[in-house]
Amino acid sequence: MNLEMKKVTVGTLVEKFSLKVLAGQDQLGQMITQPRVHRPGLEFVGHFDFFPTERVQILGRKEINYLHKLTKEERKVRIGNIVHYHPPCFIVTAGDQGLTYLTQHCIEEKIPLLVTKKVETTSEFITKLDAFLVKKLAPEIAIHGVCMNVFGVGILLRGHSGVGKSEMAHTLIGRGHRLVADDIVVLKKLSPQTLLGTHDDNTAQFLALRSIGLLNVVRMYGQKAYQEETRIALDIKLTKWQKDALNNELEQEAHYSEYMGVKVPSIEIQLQPGRDVPGLIEAAANNWYLRQQGYSAAEEFMSRIEAETEE
Template sequence: MLDSLQSTVDQTGHQLKLRWLTPEPEIERPLRGEEPEQAQQSLIGSLNCIHPNRLQVIGHPEQLYLATLGTTAYAETVKKLFSDRPAAVIFTDDIEPSPDLRDEATRTQTPLLGSTLGDQELINHLRYFLTHALAERTTVHGVFIEVLGMGVLLVGDPAVGKSELALDLITRGHRIIADDAPRFARIAPETIEGTCPETLRDFLEVRGLGILNIRAMFGEGAILRNKTLNLVIDLQPLDQRQLACIDRLTGGLSAMTILGVAIPKIVMPVAPGRNLAILVEAAVRHQMLRIRGYDAGVDFIDRQARAISQDRPDPPAAKP
């Protein structure tokens, strides 16, 4: 269970100096709460009883705050901390929990963890790890490649030429992330990151040649482990009628939704004699300009409008 407290401690415990202050739970303890209100909680943060985190962190500032509370306020705060059913409470800076905190943890069966790291250092590391470990994921059929610094997903029907195009791009100095089944994760509200399944890493299948090891053929510089997805290029063999339907100014620009994020998509016609590698590079450069706020189609329309207005004669002056 990848999204459990135990697996998180197993994977990060050595780096973050985590240790169990209470016995490790025998049953997997999920980091995502099962109740609707728990699903909306932040995964980790400093002690917060108003908007409780699933992993509540107590460092020196929180320890000093608890020490300033009166007897009644302290008891209520401790009770509130554990009644919110956190996945665990983590004590940083080598702090040892007080007996009453241990008693309440035992009563509510809440695991306690300790670390020698500072609170912010531990929170930053765990937040980064959990963002990637618990991100929504999906697999898309295609080839994921980095072109001019942008992550480009090549999609299309089987045998349309995705892998051959990827091989052409690799020979031109670009880098491949994954062939056939790139795996994507939503690591931020508008950010999709793509990686390659371990069993497929370094390999590219090209019809007629079989399986190629890109790392062995082109070196370390031809491989990239992960990349943010910026553009989708849909390779389509279109007939004349379909080609006529493509907008001459904007091209085949639309969007493809992956994990709830709209990714710009370009439909690229496939036909004999077209140099698709050059066209992909041009599409990436064109998308870079769009991101910076420049659109050649809009510029062209504006230029034509200015030329028409300059050639138009001035209207006759009104008679008095």
């Protein structure tokens, strides 16, 4: 379970967003290490105290119009001050007209200059690019288990090898839920509170069942049986049955698992022949959702009891 930090090249952005390369064709291998982009504004007027030099720099219509209005000498100074810091690349969202001066600066400093081809606002492009970089550059680990989406709730199924995690996933698929990953689950930390579960590229869509073999769930059950990723909301550990280990308390004590500093609510479900474990997993997913809405069945039950005793 080793933490891995990702990197993205400028060439990755060119391919992903169909960007036109105006300068720096030989520098497309430049690495991007920061998940958020920057739109320079104060930097054009000489304020560099908080300039995030390692971020992708976005130039929209406002920035390009400002540069166009400057004299040749002023423009040279303003742009020169920024390219001096060698950001990984510039992306222009206002078309490629009149960018000769900017192109020349980027050629001289060996900085890729890219232009969007699609018609969209700068804010729309930034939103898409930020989301892409956050996922791509998120710290990640790989764990042994199964990841499912049950009623829209992302669930990790963990347990010792052979306990029946994949078989449980197959049953849940038959009940209309979706497989995300089997055997190897890749967890990405998108924020201090957000954990994304996905697959590694090799195991995507595959489910391994003992006595049966490898299944492609999309080929067998259609696209509805699979999804690429899900936000992890519950960590469920499947364990062997232990007599007298379960209790019937109205409200279970809260337990959490922690991955890369992100806490995830955790419960344990014991396995026994005849026990409807898939149904319990569905109940756990629905109960988690209700809790997010501020509802607790135990609290409602106790309030009824208190109301009755006061009468």
